[in-house]
Amino acid sequence: MWYRFCISTVINTNKNIMRRTKSSPEVNAGSMADIAFLLLIFFLVTAAIPKNKGIYRKLPEKCVDGTCNTELKNRNVLKLTINSKNEIMVNDEIISLKDLKSKTKAFIDNNGDGNCIYCNGAKDKKLSENPNKAIISIKTDRNANYNQFIQVQDELTKAYFELRKAYSEDILKKSIENLNAQELKDIKKAYPLILSEAEIE
Secondary structure (H helix, E strand, C coil), rough: HHHHHHHHHHHHHHHHHHHHHCCCCCCCCCCHHHHHHHHHHHHHCCCCCCCCCCCCCCCCCCCCCCCCCCCCCHHHHEEEEECCCCCCEEECEEEHHHHHHHHHHHHCCCCCCCCCCCCCCCCCCCCCCCCEEEEEEEEEEEECHHHCCCCCHHHHHHHHHHHHHHHHHCCCCHHHHHCCHHHHHHHHCCCCCCEEEEEEE
């Protein structure tokens, strides 16, 4: 009897040990949510979020007196198109990006009517009459590359900047960096940036 009791005791003890070893230890996950929340706050505070500044353009004023619907002469509109192949076309002629600035300057500064005393253009009969009437019409295909559109906008901005800089140095006898608020308005009035943008259907 004593022998059987010892054997049963050993067997029961071994079973208890096996049950203890098979059971996995419990992990207190109550604080895991707090840790995850703190990490989230940390990354939100320290992460740098890029900001897209976009393209600065001043919208035209609202037409009140109804005189805005005036007919435009074809010579006063520079038709610029970016097609689906990212090709740049000026008046239906394919040009390179590097030639866009010079063609834009020649169009704006043409002085076709001879009324612009500060213009230095060739007075070409096919180009604009004066800078105040020069309009650049941009049409972009919806499949065109966005980077190409930005580069075109940059070249147009460079063209106007160089014309305004020349006006500042030749007419105002000042560096463009030293102009006051009124003089800045004067050069923008001399060479107003007039753009018309549309998408090709």
